[in-house]
Amino acid sequence: MSTGLISLIVLGLAAVGFVLGRNRAIRDAGGDTRVLHSLPFFHGLVVFLATAVPAFLVLILWLIVQPMIVNSRVSGMIPADVAPDAAAQTLALSDVRRISGGLDAAIDQDKITPDELEAMTTDATDVRALLGTVGVALGSDVNPAVFEAAKAYRKLDATGAIGRTIAVLAAALLGFGIAFPRINRDFRARNASERFITVTLFAASTVAVLTTVGIILSLVFETFHFFTLYPALDFFLGTVWNPQFRGGSELGILPLLWGTLYVSFIALLVAVPVGLLSAIYLSEYASRRVRTVVKPLIEILAGIPTIVYGLFALITVGPILRDYFAQPLNLGNSSSSVMTAGIVMGIMVIPFVSSLSDDIINAVPQSLRDGSLGLGATPSETIRKVVLPAALPGVVGAILLAASRAIGETMIVVMGAGAAAKLSLNPFEAMTTITVKIVSQLTGDTEFASPETLVAFALGLTLFVVTLGLNILALYIVRKYREQYE
Amino acid sequence: MNDMRIAERNVDTNESKISARKVQVYYGTNHALKDVDVDILDKTVTAFIGPSGCGKSTFLRCLNRMNDTVASARVEGTITLDGENIYDAKVDPVQLRAKVGMVFQKPNPFPKSIYDNIAYGPKIHGLTRSKSELDGIVETSLKKAALWNEVKDRLDSPGTGLSGGQQQRLCIARAIATQPEVLLMDEPCSALDPIATAQVEELIDELRSQFSVVIVTHSMQQAARVSQRTAFFHLGNLVEYGETGQIFTNPKDPRTESYITGRIG
Ligand SMILES: Nc1ncnc2c1ncn2[C@@H]1O[C@H](COP(=O)(O)OP(=O)(O)O)[C@@H](O)[C@H]1O
Numbered sequence A: 001m002s003t004g005l006i007s008l009i010v011l012g013l014a015a016v017g018f019v020l021g022r023n024r025a026i027r028d029a030g031g032d033t034r035v036l037h038s039l040p041f042f043h044g045l046v047v048f049l050a051t052a053v054p055a056f057l058v059l060i061l062w063l064i065v066q067p068m069i070v071n072s073r074v075s076g077m078i079p080a081d082v083a084p085d086a087a088a089q090t091l092a093l094s095d096v097r098r099i100s101g102g103l104d105a106a107i108d109q110d111k112i113t114p115d116e117l118e119a120m121t122t123d124a125t126d127v128r129a130l131l132g133t134v135g136v137a138l139g140s141d142v143n144p145a146v147f148e149a150a151k152a153y154r155k156l157d158a159t160g161a162i163g164r165t166i167a168v169l170a171a172a173l174l175g176f177g178i179a180f181p182r183i184n185r186d187f188r189a190r191n192a193s194e195r196f197i198t199v200t201l202f203a204a205s206t207v208a209v210l211t212t213v214g215i216i217l218s219l220v221f222e223t224f225h226f227f228t229l230y231p232a233l234d235f236f237l238g239t240v241w242n243p244q245f246r247g248g249s250e251l252g253i254l255p256l257l258w259g260t261l262y263v264s265f266i267a268l269l270v271a272v273p274v275g276l277l278s279a280i281y282l283s284e285y286a287s288r289r290v291r292t293v294v295k296p297l298i299e300i301l302a303g304i305p306t307i308v309y310g311l312f313a314l315i316t317v318g319p320i321l322r323d324y325f326a327q328p329l330n331l332g333n334s335s336s337s338v339m340t341a342g343i344v345m346g347i348m349v350i351p352f353v354s355s356l357s358d359d360i361i362n363a364v365p366q367s368l369r370d371g372s373l374g375l376g377a378t379p380s381e382t383i384r385k386v387v388l389p390a391a392l393p394g395v396v397g398a399i400l401l402a403a404s405r406a407i408g409e410t411m412i413v414v415m416g417a418g419a420a421a422k423l424s425l426n427p428f429e430a431m432t433t434i435t436v437k438i439v440s441q442l443t444g445d446t447e448f449a450s451p452e453t454l455v456a457f458a459l460g461l462t463l464f465v466v467t468l469g470l471n472i473l474a475l476y477i478v479r480k481y482r483e484q485y486e
Numbered sequence B: 001m002n003d004m005r006i007a008e009r010n011v012d013t014n015e016s017k018i019s020a021r022k023v024q025v026y027y028g029t030n031h032a033l034k035d036v037d038v039d040i041l042d043k044t045v046t047a048f049i050g051p052s053g054c055g056k057s058t059f060l061r062c063l064n065r066m067n068d069t070v071a072s073a074r075v076e077g078t079i080t081l082d083g084e085n086i087y088d089a090k091v092d093p094v095q096l097r098a099k100v101g102m103v104f105q106k107p108n109p110f111p112k113s114i115y116d117n118i119a120y121g122p123k124i125h126g127l128t129r130s131k132s133e134l135d136g137i138v139e140t141s142l143k144k145a146a147l148w149n150e151v152k153d154r155l156d157s158p159g160t161g162l163s164g165g166q167q168q169r170l171c172i173a174r175a176i177a178t179q180p181e182v183l184l185m186d187e188p189c190s191a192l193d194p195i196a197t198a199q200v201e202e203l204i205d206e207l208r209s210q211f212s213v214v215i216v217t218h219s220m221q222q223a224a225r226v227s228q229r230t231a232f233f234h235l236g237n238l239v240e241y242g243e244t245g246q247i248f249t250n251p252k253d254p255r256t257e258s259y260i261t262g263r264i265g
């Protein structure tokens, strides 16, 4: 039975449970719902939740665990000469899955019967041709061991599906069986459903946290793997980035880190003054009409896809900078440059600075402005000496958030600054950043288990630590700022 | 020279400091203040009383043009300070506010040190030429506001860390530091406990020797305790204005009497 169908059945059962629970409560109250502790609706809700929630939990758990078990069983059946290493093993397993899918299709289309399949071997039948007729194209003839594994895979999967259906329905019925008999006039159904909802909400937030933990763990794991192949010291202190296909690569992070920080620095040089000044204008000077028009317009900047900014950098900003600044000043003749990417990225993060700063400046109590104006200060003195100092920690938080956004940006850098890893001070030279190199290392043709590929994870983890640090700093500053007025 | 001026003023305490004639205030289409005529005397505490929403704060804010900061507000009529119309085009509202200081309902110290709170006004107006002169202003202002003894050892700690009553006295000291001639106070004690209120009231009484003080209050006892003259506002009109004693014991207008005896409020 498919997952969708099971879900529908569980929901149906739960709906029936709702009606039954509700009616039982009303009957127990002799029709007078006022004597019930909780409204009939809550009695129904408790039965509904008790039926549906555990069943869905079982379903989700099963969907996660079953493939793991089946894979480990089946991979035991693939002999070492077919799959000598981990990569070949992965490939063989995906073959197994495709063949078993093809066999399912063949049976569905009555090309073969299940009994024929049971007896079928690779020497007697041309499996590749058979699967071709149902639309599964294979690259080579089917290895006998792989074929047997595919047959086993099919069976295990089918058994699993039956087990899943039974387990889910049993969980639903069990939940119903426990909740339904408890429904009576004194049952505190309202409180019980409240507890259920609390637990559900908690579970939802746990998913987010666990995802973060999972991301970090996978990064850490692969990074560790990388450091067993390439010395950590050379990675963190190396000044040359020169990956080779045949080993002997130099994978020093410093040129990339330098490029990242340089581009981000220029981006902030653009975004902070423009963003902050427009925030001050919007919150202190603009009339409400102007504000309602201009603020969303600035925020649109944040919604433009970065590839569009990349194009802007590539065909407009880059050539202009080259023709009017770099070449006349003898600073190079590349249209890809740190300056190009930095300026365009700066435009992109303006709304991060302006929108947040605007909110923060607005949060400064009006009474402080009145106090300053009442002492004979001009509006701009009031902003400089009272409003901005009061808002400063929050504004710094906004800037750090913009910085971490800039550090993580990829597309604009590829198109604006190029892909050459260099340690140079000249802002009109092409350079590149950590994110760009992560992409190019992972999309290259090298083997997954080589240091040239795995370095992407070490780069990713470094980037993660840097931006996480910035974010924590920003949160800390913003929180501290909040305490001042509460 | 300064001393002479003070001596001169002491002679004639009934001289009028501020005169308002036919003052109208509109917030958009809401006619909030109608035909107000008042003469506020120098070296006197004048109290504005009346039910809430009757326009006391609005009128107070006309006296230092704080209503200019409200976009919808429009003021008509004339208000003169020492004979000069403060709504004249050549008057700079920023300069005016240095002469007519204001203390607000809720204490609003800046999130800066106690010292910097007081030094704020003198610094922006360039009243001092040296650090020691500034130190002197800070000290005398805090002394006049009866706060010096409590804070003299922690001038560098934040003004927001003081208690409510201390914060309000800090705000009064801050207003005094710009050496104003008139001090406007909008319900300065409404956020304070009774002890802090008593301290601030005592302070107001002392300030009278140097400034003309205008205080808005919703407490009639407070008006009776601190003021020499009282103005009663009702629904945007100035109903009655005179000696505090006369207003409270022998009001001329029946509306004043109803308010004082608690029938409107
Ligand atoms: N900033 C403002 N914008 C619009 N209307 C205002 C504003 N301030 C006060 N008002 C209106 O003016 C009238 C008088 O208010 P206010 O002077 O604050 O009264 P009081 O201080 O005597 O309680 C009220 O009707 C009030 O709604």
Ligand SMILES: [Mg+2]
Pocket (backbone or CB within 6 Å): B056, B057, B058, B186
């Ligand atoms: Mg008021």
